[in-house]
Amino acid sequence: MNTPHGHLTYCSNIHPGEKWNEHFQELKKNLPYIRKELADGQPFALGLRLANDASLELSDPVRLQEFKDWLAENDLYVFTMNGFPYGGFHNTVVKDQVHAPDWTTTERTEYTKRLFSILAQLLPEGMEGGVSTSPLSYRFWWKDEAATERAFETATHNMVQIVDLLIEIKRETDILMHLDIEPEPDGLLENSVEFVEWYRDYLLPIGTAYLQEKYGFSEVLARAAILEHIQLCFDVCHVAVAYEEPQDVLERLGTLGIKVGKIQISSAVKVDLQQNADEKLETLRSFNEPVYLHQVVARQSEGTLEKYPDLPEALADENAAKADEWRIHFHVPLFINSYGKLDSTQDEIIKTLDIQKENPFTNHLEVETYTWGVLPPEIQKPIGQSIVRELQWVLGKLD
Incomplete structure (x- = not known):
């Protein structure tokens, strides 16, 4: 929905369905109720998540037109897509495979191109669109400095292909779209510091050289095109787990002129361990579920950060309770x-x-709260009601 502070939606990764027909049925089941509760009589937005299989199926012109007709009939519109999870995200163990295939692969590149082709046909006239994506790869897949360097270079060259595509789409249709990279704990880019460093040291040099050679752009024009089409996905949960201050992140981006493509409004678990630490860690065990990665960053009394790749490793550490605070990647x-x-x-x-x-x-x-199904039972509610309550809370804070 359009608010005085931007277009607000929720991400459909909360709804199951890796195949298009399955996902479409979930949208039909939930969206009319959500729209009626929040924006009756007004256009309502959807943040669309398509798994790879669904993106292949929705690329069919007949199916895409059917979806467009349904959106129009129900006064719904799409302005953003979540292209981070490529494959299964429900009823399976996701963990680090949420990054697979990563940006070093052709599969990830072609999938993302497909999402932009779909989004270009769904966007309302005059609106810009964005697709959020993974932070290049998962850092523990790269065993040494040389392998990590190759991953950065390969991933960057593949992302430059996306810049190329978005330049061509804008030239042909005047539609502006951007790829919004989402730093995440234990990604190759896990915070705004690493994101800005990668942007400066890899993306701008590699991208500028490519665009100068292909299009004859000046250095200034090439840089402007990259800044327009590669932006940051500001995931609030991830920023919090990294113990970054929101204003600091924005100022850091400003040093290079990097834009924010979208805010993913999300919340992490926080545990103050300075009192009753053992009781709190015992309570936390009810959140220890086997589906998603729940990276933990513990802040020590002197301010240093201790990182754990997943919640079980943190809970197993005998020294865990000595930290002042834990923040846990759990939306x-x-x-x-x-x-x-x-x-x-x-x-x-x-x-x-x-x-x-x-x-x-x-x-x-x-809004990106996707862990409803794996939360402790006392927190779970019917999904439509839960989404409405999330968005009502955000609207209250924006008012």
Whole structure:
């Protein structure tokens, strides 16, 4: 929906269905109710997530036209897509495979091109569109410095292909779209510092040389094209787990002129271990589920950060309770600030939205709470009601 502070939606990765027909049925089941509760009589936005199989199926012109007709009939529109999870995201163990195939592969590149081709046909006239994506790869897949260097270079060359595609689409249709890279704990790019360094040291040099050779662009024009088409996905949960301040992230991006493609409004689990640490860690065990990665970053009393690739490793560490605080990558509901003895990073969302209200830095806002099905039973509610409550909470903070 269009708010005074940007277009607001939620990500459909909460709905199962890796095949298009399955996912479409879930959208039909849930979206009319959600729209009626939140934007009755007004256009309502959808943040579309398509698995690879669904993207292949929806590329069929007949199926795509059917979807477009359904969107129009229900006063719905799509302005952003989530292209991070390529394959299964429900009823399977996801863990580090959420990064696979990564940006070193042709499969990831072609999948992302396909998403942009679909989005170009779904975007309302005059709107820009974005597709969020993974932070290049998963860092533990690369065993030494030389392998990591090759991964950075290969991934960057593949992303430059996306810049090329988006330049061509804009020339032919006047539609502006951008790839929004989402730093994540243990990604090759896990925070804004690493993102800006990669942008400066890899993307701009490699991309500029490519565009100068292919299009005859000046260095200034090539740089401007890259900045227009490769942006940051500001995932609030990920920023919080990295212990980054939202304003610091924006100022860091500003040193190179990098834009924010969208805010993914999400919340992490926070545990203050300075009191009753053992009780809190015991409570946390109910969140230890086997589907998604739940990276943990522990802040020590002197300010240093200890990182764990997943929650089981953190819980198994005998020294864990000595930290001052844990932050855990677990996209918990936005509207809940406390889970008994545990807290959330809801305050970081409020900080980010306050900045957006004062000095807007993107026009795309997307709620991304996808762990409903693996939360402790007492927190779970029917999915439609849960999404409505999430968006109502955000609207209240934006008001």
